[in-house]
Amino acid sequence: MRKPTPDGGPERLVALADGVFAIAITLLVLDISVPRGLDPGEYRRALRDTLPNLGAYAISLAVLAGFWRDHRAIFRSVRQVDGDVIGLTVLGLGLAALLPFPTALVSEYGDEPASVVIYSAAVASLGAVHLALAALVVRRPWLRGGAAPVRDEALYAVDLGATVVVFLVTIPLALLIGPAAMWWWLVLLPVKVWLGRKETA
Numbered sequence: 001m002r003k004p005t006p007d008g009g010p011e012r013l014v015a016l017a018d019g020v021f022a023i024a025i026t027l028l029v030l031d032i033s034v035p036r037g038l039d040p041g042e043y044r045r046a047l048r049d050t051l052p053n054l055g056a057y058a059i060s061l062a063v064l065a066g067f068w069r070d071h072r073a074i075f076r077s078v079r080q081v082d083g084d085v086i087g088l089t090v091l092g093l094g095l096a097a098l099l100p101f102p103t104a105l106v107s108e109y110g111d112e113p114a115s116v117v118i119y120s121a122a123v124a125s126l127g128a129v130h131l132a133l134a135a136l137v138v139r140r141p142w143l144r145g146g147a148a149p150v151r152d153e154a155l156y157a158v159d160l161g162a163t164v165v166v167f168l169v170t171i172p173l174a175l176l177i178g179p180a181a182m183w184w185w186l187v188l189l190p191v192k193v194w195l196g197r198k199e200t201a
Contacts, residue, residue: 010078013089014071020093021068027100028057028064031107056107059185060099063123067096067130070160074134079145084136092129098122106182116174116181124167131160155195162191 032053034046071092078085102119109115137143138153166188173181 008081010075010081010085013081013086014075017068017071017075017089017093020097021064021071024096024099025061025064028060028103030100031104032057052110053107056103056110059106060103063126064096064099066163067092067126070130070134070156073156074130074137077144078137080143082140082143085133085143088129088133088136092126092133095122095126095129099126110182111179113174113178113181116179117171120167120170120174124164124171127160127164127167131157131164134160155198159192159195162195163188166191 032050034043034050038046071089081089099122102115102122105112105115106119134153134156166185170181170184173184
């Protein structure tokens, strides 16, 4: 590949990413509240009504935390960035900042297949951008300045690829069987555990 002109070190880009992920995680909790002035019965019902919001919050917190960790792992060995790296990073941060919206859809309208489709498409897109960013850094070793990658590149690609595939498959599943397609996301748990053991072995 043609060696592009470097645009400086990654420090400011990493700091921007940290801030965007922190804000996105904070925005996840804004829809979780209990109205004031309720009698005991209404209060208990309101607490029960927050359960879908808490569940959606927990899922999106895990998703955003995982992508934030992966983003920092990609940049840990990067010494220079170029326009393509900046562009992919900003695109990924835009998708991360968008995630509170589909999270709210799933928490408030989780029985609608469209909510599951929109959420799955957002997460799959975020994963695909991270995968493209990781591949770009691998294909441009001069960005690392000779530094070795922090994680096993093949396992990392499988990790991100599994996330993208699982959430992409959820889209047609949601159209076929409805919101129950969200249970398919549990497939990622044994996959992530297996990959974690392979990486530490």
